[in-house]
Amino acid sequence: xxxxxxxxxxxxxxxxxxxxxxxxxxxxxxxxxxxxxxxxxxxxxxxxxxxxxxxxxxxxxxxxxxxxxxxxxxxxxxxxxxxxxxxxxxxxxxxxxxxxxxxxxxxxxxxxxxxxxxxxxxxxxxxxxxxxxxxxxxxxxxxxxxxxxxxxxxxxxxxxxxxxxxxxxxxxxxxxxxxxxxxxxxxxxxxxxxxxxxxxxxxxxxxxxxxxxxxxxxxxxxxxxxxxxxxxxxxxxxxxxxxxxxxxxxxxxxxxxxxxxxxxxxxxxxxxxxxxxxxxxxxxxxxxxxxxxxxxxxxxxxxxxxxxxxxxxxxxxxxxxxxxxxxxxxxxxxxxx
Amino acid sequence: xxxxxxxxxxxxxxxxxxxxxxxxxxxxxxxxxxxxxxxxxxxxxxxxxxxxxxxxxxxxxxxxxxxxxxxxxxxxxxxxxxxxxxxxxxxxxxxxxxxxxxxxxxxxxxxxxxxxxxxxxxxxxxxxxxxxxxxxxxxxxxxxxxxxxxxxxxxxxxxxxxxxxxxxxxxxxxxxxxxxxxxxxxxxxxxxxxxxxxxxxxxxxxxxxxxxxxxxxxxxxxxxxxxxxxxxxxxxxxxxxxxxxxxxxxxxxxxxxxxxxxxxxxxxxxxxxxxxxxxxxxxxxxxxxxxxxxxxxxxxxxxxxxxxxxxxxxxxxxxxxxxx
Amino acid sequence: xxxxxxxxxxxxxxxxxxxxxxxxxxxxxxxxxxxxxxxxxxxxxxxxxxxxxxxxxxxxxxxxxxxxxxxxxxxxxxxxxxxxxxxxxxxxxxxxxxxxxxxxxxxxxxxxxxxxxxxxxxxxxxxxxxxxxxxxxxxxxxxxxxxxxxxxxxxxxxxxxxxxxxxxxxxxxxxxxxxxxxxxxxxxxxxxxxxxxxxxxxxxxxxxxxxxxxxxxxxxxxxxxxxxxxxxxxxxxxxxxxxxxxxxxxxxxxxxxxxxxxxxxxxxxxxxxxxxxxxxxxxxxxxxxxxxxxxxxxx
Numbered sequence: 033x034x035x036x037x038x039x040x041x042x043x044x045x046x047x048x049x050x051x052x053x054x055x056x057x058x059x060x061x062x063x064x065x066x067x068x069x070x071x072x073x074x075x076x077x078x079x080x081x082x083x084x085x086x087x088x089x090x091x092x093x094x095x096x097x098x099x100x101x102x103x104x105x106x107x108x109x110x111x112x113x114x115x116x117x118x119x120x121x122x123x124x125x126x127x128x129x130x131x132x133x134x135x136x137x138x139x140x141x142x143x144x145x146x147x148x149x150x151x152x153x154x155x156x157x158x159x160x161x162x163x164x165x166x167x168x169x170x171x172x173x174x175x176x177x178x179x180x181x182x183x184x185x186x187x188x189x190x191x192x193x194x195x196x197x198x199x200x201x202x203x204x205x206x207x208x209x210x211x212x213x214x215x216x217x218x219x220x221x222x223x224x225x226x227x228x229x230x231x232x233x234x235x236x237x238x239x240x241x242x243x244x245x246x247x248x249x250x251x252x253x254x255x256x257x258x259x260x261x262x263x264x265x266x267x268x269x270x271x272x273x274x275x276x277x278x279x280x281x282x283x284x285x286x287x288x289x290x291x292x293x294x295x296x297x298x299x300x301x302x303x304x305x306x307x308x309x310x311x312x313x314x315x316x317x318x319x320x321x322x323x324x325x326x327x328x329x330x331x332x333x334x335x336x337x338x339x340x341x342x343x344x345x346x347x348x349x350x351x352x353x354x355x356x357x358x359x360x361x362x363x364x365x366x367x368x369x
Numbered sequence: 370x371x372x373x374x375x376x377x378x379x380x381x382x383x384x385x386x387x388x389x390x391x392x393x394x395x396x397x398x399x400x401x402x403x404x405x406x407x408x409x410x411x412x413x414x415x416x417x418x419x420x421x422x423x424x425x426x427x428x429x430x431x432x433x434x435x436x437x438x439x440x441x442x443x444x445x446x447x448x449x450x451x452x453x454x455x456x457x458x459x460x461x462x463x464x465x466x467x468x469x470x471x472x473x474x475x476x477x478x479x480x481x482x483x484x485x486x487x488x489x490x491x492x493x494x495x496x497x498x499x500x501x502x503x504x505x506x507x508x509x510x511x512x513x514x515x516x517x518x519x520x521x522x523x524x525x526x527x528x529x530x531x532x533x534x535x536x537x538x539x540x541x542x543x544x545x546x547x548x549x550x551x552x553x554x555x556x557x558x559x560x561x562x563x564x565x566x567x568x569x570x571x572x573x574x575x576x577x578x579x580x581x582x583x584x585x586x587x588x589x590x591x592x593x594x595x596x597x598x599x600x601x602x603x604x605x606x607x608x609x610x611x612x613x614x615x616x617x618x619x620x621x622x623x624x625x626x627x628x629x630x631x632x633x634x635x636x637x638x639x640x641x642x643x644x645x646x647x648x649x650x651x652x653x654x655x656x657x658x659x660x661x662x663x664x665x666x667x668x669x670x671x672x673x674x675x676x677x678x679x680x681x682x683x684x685x686x687x688x689x690x691x692x693x
Numbered sequence: 694x695x696x697x698x699x700x701x702x703x704x705x706x707x708x709x710x711x712x713x714x715x716x717x718x719x720x721x722x723x724x725x726x727x728x729x730x731x732x733x734x735x736x737x738x739x740x741x742x743x744x745x746x747x748x749x750x751x752x753x754x755x756x757x758x759x760x761x762x763x764x765x766x767x768x769x770x771x772x773x774x775x776x777x778x779x780x781x782x783x784x785x786x787x788x789x790x791x792x793x794x795x796x797x798x799x800x801x802x803x804x805x806x807x808x809x810x811x812x813x814x815x816x817x818x819x820x821x822x823x824x825x826x827x828x829x830x831x832x833x834x835x836x837x838x839x840x841x842x843x844x845x846x847x848x849x850x851x852x853x854x855x856x857x858x859x860x861x862x863x864x865x866x867x868x869x870x871x872x873x874x875x876x877x878x879x880x881x882x883x884x885x886x887x888x889x890x891x892x893x894x895x896x897x898x899x900x901x902x903x904x905x906x907x908x909x910x911x912x913x914x915x916x917x918x919x920x921x922x923x924x925x926x927x928x929x930x931x932x933x934x935x936x937x938x939x940x941x942x943x944x945x946x947x948x949x950x951x952x953x954x955x956x957x958x959x960x961x962x963x964x965x966x967x968x969x970x971x972x973x974x975x976x977x978x979x980x981x982x983x984x985x986x987x988x989x990x991x992x
Contacts, residue, residue: 222417227625252627293559295588304559486889
């Protein structure tokens with residue numbers, strides 16, 4: 033778990049451009065983060081934060097209207113931004129895999145389970161049908177699907193939601209990737225099934241030395257599963273660092289407000305601290321900090337100038353003028369972070 | 370006197386298959402549940418797919434008729450009510466649903482949407498309606514000019530406020546909240562939950578709060594009922610139930626709840642298998658195939674809800690002896 | 694009561710500039726709409742526009758070719774037919790028939806089909822079964838044959854034709870509308886209307902109908918072409934709008950004998966008119982479909 037990071041994003045930006053070229057949405061704006069082998073990173077954000085676009089960017093499966101406009105994505109030292117389509121096809125599914133939220137949409141209803149799990153093996157490892165199917169059966173066993181021999185010939189609609197999601201997981205790890213990106217993988221699952229599934233992911237991670245990226249809006253998943261956390265807001269990375277430290281002492285007002293707005297089992301009496309206003313419209317962002325209109329601690333500089341990523345020590349980054357310390361102009365109201 | 374009291378409430382659906390509708394068994398969506406909701410208090414209902422919480426909501430709202438058991442409103446049994454009584458019941462129980470984008474008719478203006486229950490049930494002149502709508506908008510924190518706009522001009526959280534305003538238009542006694550914040554962004558949920566609590570305090574409303582986010586339910590509810598395959602397995606005061614669940618299913622459920630802090634260590638109870646189908650519930654205690662404490666008795670005999678201190682738990686573990 | 698943290702600011706209404714209007718009109722099918730509008734105006738002002746009486750001909754002026762050919766005269770710009778009637782005037786009055794019959798039949802079919810579709814979809818049960826079986830049977834019959842059959846029964850006259858066309862095509866609306874109603878019925882705002890105590894009728898009129906109108910309108914514009922062709926076919930077969938009232942289809946039928954001897958203007962001109970009208974209606978319908986449907990999805 034030491035040494036060169038498995039994945040490093042440097043100042044990555046992805047923009048959506050409307051067909052007439054009039055509206056530019058800066059879906060991902062100058063994001064930098066790094067992930068080591070075997071680590072789990074949680075990318076947290078709400079709708080419009082850019083977290084899903086970030087996932088699609090890493091795998092270069094963006095819709096036609098989106099374009100990577102800057103930055104680098106170093107995976108095992110190689111820049112994914114400059115790779116050709118053929119090279120990316122070789123990487124997808126084999127070295128980096130992705131699982132999505134809705135297992136019903138991820139599985140083709142017309143093909144058997146065996147077919148779909150064996151497919152990446154056949155494509156990437158050029159294995160024969162029998163080898164691939166044997167491997168598929170083993171994979172189903174690895175994701176704890178009971179009686180895999182009978183299941184391989186069944187179809188997705190014959191399975192429950194939890195099982196389907198596990199099959200999707202099996203497809204993901206089929207070629208033993210180094211990195212698995214999971215975009216809201218448990219949103220459609222029942223609580224106890226979610227617990228089973230997250231447990232499974234953790235075991236798989238341990239057994240295969242997988243690095244995991246969780247894309248989610250749910251801080252609970254991050255608290256349970258992740259070592260590192262990256263918080264996104266309006267396309268920008270506003271805070272990142274080790275999970276415990278951020279939960280204990282969030283450096284960015286958005287993270288802080290988010291943590292305070294979540295109901296906790298243990299304290300019924302506490303009134304939730306709501307975040308005022310609405311998430312911003314990405315097409316009309318101004319020059320200042322995107323969170324300033326909703327920030328209880330915003331001051332003039334925040335509205336005028338977007339803060340850079342500031343290193344606050346302990347491997348943490350915060351994009352906030354308040355974190356700039358002595359250099360920033362602090363207003364009297366900024367006390368009590 | 371309780372606002373709503375259910376006694377042995379049951380709803381079975383006939384499952385049909387095929388062109389000719391051949392009988393394929395019965396879906397016992399809700400099977401003999403009993404609960405009560407006090408004025409000004411919230412009953413939270415938790416459970417996973419197939420537990421029957423949505424059907425319970427529909428029964429309370431009168432969208433479905435029970436196939437068994439009794440439900441009383443303000444002390445009077447529903448089936449003894451005459452037409453006027455039933456109308457009064459309808460007006461006293463309103464709902465807010467999960468999807469803010471499907472809850473409002475896109476072709477109507479917000480003012481019309483909010484006023485609809487009013488104009489359907491009372492005879493008022495236009496000025497009076499307008500005044501009431503303005504008051505309701507103020508109550509949920511929306512500006513008065515919202516009445517002239519269409520739903521698509523509002524965000525998800527704002528639409529949910531409109532839905533709440535509409536639910537309050539007839540000054541109901543009970544509002545059924547079916548996943549009211551699940552479809553909203555995390556930062557907006559707190560706004561809406563706070564609003565709901567404030568309204569409860571100010572107007573003395575009762576809520577039937579259904580959600581899969583256990584922390585939200587624990588936060589909002591005074592009493593929690595845990596449902597599994599159509600039955601209530603545990604019901605009791607919210608905080609103590611969340612802190613110290615007694616029924617094995619409740620324990621597993623709450624242990625599966627996501628922590629709010631990475632250092633929160635919780636005993637992980639991973640249940641085997643899937644949630645069985647309500648078409649063929651297991652014999653005896655419906656939870657016994659997955660229960661970590663199952664005994665011989667459990668597969669044959671269905672446990673009844675028995676008091677355990679202030680709580681009611683349906684589990685053979687607690688029958689003879691005290692709390693485990 | 695509003696908590697200070699909840700100050701809600703609504704987005705300020707977007708100013709409607711000429712720019713935004715132009716953008717919306719961007720893909721607007723200008724030519725097809727213009728053509729339809731012209732045909733409508735021609736139909737409206739037929740009396741003023743037509744140079745001659747369309748029903749009375751001069752036997753001395755039979756089979757005159759259009760004015761640019763030898764033998765033609767500017768008195769009869771597009772020539773005359775076998776009874777010496779002015780082709781141009783007959784075309785102009787024929788527009789009236791096509792327009793009136795086309796629009797009225799489409800509206801009639803639309804109203805009937807939409808109403809039955811809503812009732813069938815929302816009420817379900819035996820009402821739905823009955824209406825759907827009728828629809829199925831109706832649809833199983835070839836439309837044209839059915840129309841001919843009806844025409845034989847009620848006898849030809851302009852309003853009878855409208856009636857017949859309406860009865861022939863209402864089923865398409867009913868099917869489409871019923872499908873939409875089935876999904877609308879499950880939407881939460883309909884459920885909330887039930888919870889609010891609205892009667893079934895109120896729900897159908899206030900909540901269901903406005904949300905299916907878009908589809909009905911799109912379907913109507915696409916059906917316009919079909920209806921006009923059917924009318925033309927009926928006229929061609931001689932059981933449409935009865936002579937001497939001019940109808941484009943009838944002109945086609947009358948003129949087909951002349952094709953053999955080179956009297957091309959008797960069929961080409963009415964054929965072109967039919968084609969232009971149907972094509973324009975289809976293009977407009979296509980545009981409407983794209984314009985209206987995505988918004989429906991968003992909502």
